[in-house]
Amino acid sequence: MTALVIAEHDNTSIKGATLNAVTAAAACGGDVHMLVAGHNAGAAAAAAAQIAGVSKVIHADGDSQAHGLAESLAAQVLAIASGYSHILFPATASGKNAAPRVAAKLDVAQFSDITKVVSADTFERPIYAGNVIATVQSADATKVITVRTTGFDAAAATGGSAAVENVAAVPASSRSQFVGSEIAKSDRPELTAAKIIVSGGRALGSAEKFNEVMNPLADKLGAAIGASRAAVDAGYAPNDLQVGQTGKIVAPQLYVAAGISGAIQHLAGMKDSKVIVAINKDSEVPIFSVADYGLEADLFTAVPELVRAL
Structure with a gap:
């Protein structure tokens, strides 16, 4: 058995989510290969070759892969898919866009958002906003998988010495084209x-107070x-800051929640954090049930006091 991890990168370096997918791939058994599809992405391929646990890097370089369009990336994966028992994508916006296309073309089921590899054909994944863990199994010859990155430790970015094999990039898809991008910088x-x-919640009251606090x-x-x-829907913060089932899944070393009640969809996105600190003046809110440290206080007083103490 050999697993193929689809790398996310910026044509220069490998993104962290890929390292978690490598750990999941290794747990499936057998060798781990990685596809780096991009344009002028030699540096990213070289970085991929250094990842511990990766035995081979397949580098597809061409204009068609310049912007990571799902149609072109899926076609590139399909061009080499026949040699692999498992094809793994990080469960990011890019991975979730391309993986279903690959699964559909291969006529196999997709395992979405796995958090544990039980065996080569059996996996665990959360359902019902993480309140139930489903164990799923498939007899398909090829397993197409998206990996919830918070469920697996990151593989070491250095220490490996994989061979790099160059392959031809597939032609660009006629179904889509790259028009432009607006990248938020921070x-x-x-x-x-x-x-x-x-993280801040609806209790902050306005975008101005959100930023001020x-x-x-x-x-x-x-x-x-x-x-x-709730804070995003109210316009207090941009959409790309949303944490939760319908936002981003995070698992930092420290998560501080101020003015967040802890709706089930929010808890699904952050409850794997190592240490959770909750600040809320209502002692009955659900977030206190998952918090390691809870402070029942007015956030407009408590947060500035915390800043001064730090």
Whole structure:
């Protein structure tokens, strides 16, 4: 058996979510290969070759792979899929976009958001917002999988010495084309990769108060900023900061939730955090049930006091 991990990268370096997928692939048994599909992505392929546990890197370089379009990436995966028992994508926006296309073309089921490898054909995945863990099994010859990155430790980014094999990039898809992108830039850590996250909820009352209260705390801790769905829906924070089942799944070393009640869909996105600190003036809110430390207090008083203490 050989597993193929589809790398996420910026044509220069490998993104952290890929390292978690490598760990999941290794647990499936057999060798682990990695596909780096991009344009002028030689540096990313070289970085992939250094990942511990990867025995071979397949580098497909061409214009068709320049922007990671799902149609082109799926076609590239399908071009080499026949040699693999498992094909794994990180469960990110990109992975969730391409994986179903691959599974459909191969006429196999997809295992979504796995958190544990039980055996080569059996996996665990959360359902009902993480309240139930389903054990799923398939007899399909090829298992197409998306990996919930918080469920697996990251493989070491160095220490490996995989061979790099160059293959031809597939032609560009006629069904889609890249028009442009608007990339939000921030000096803060990326939300899904941050070791510390401070999140604000609807109790903050406005976008101005959200920034006024949460930014100083994030600055002191060197943290990424997150938000509940309620805060995002109310316009207090942009959509890309949303943590939860319908937002981003995170598992930092420290998660500080201020003014977040802890709706089930929010808890599904952060309850795997190593240490959870909740600040809320209502002692009955659900987030206190998962918090390691709970402070029953007005966040407009408690958070500034915490900033001063730090």
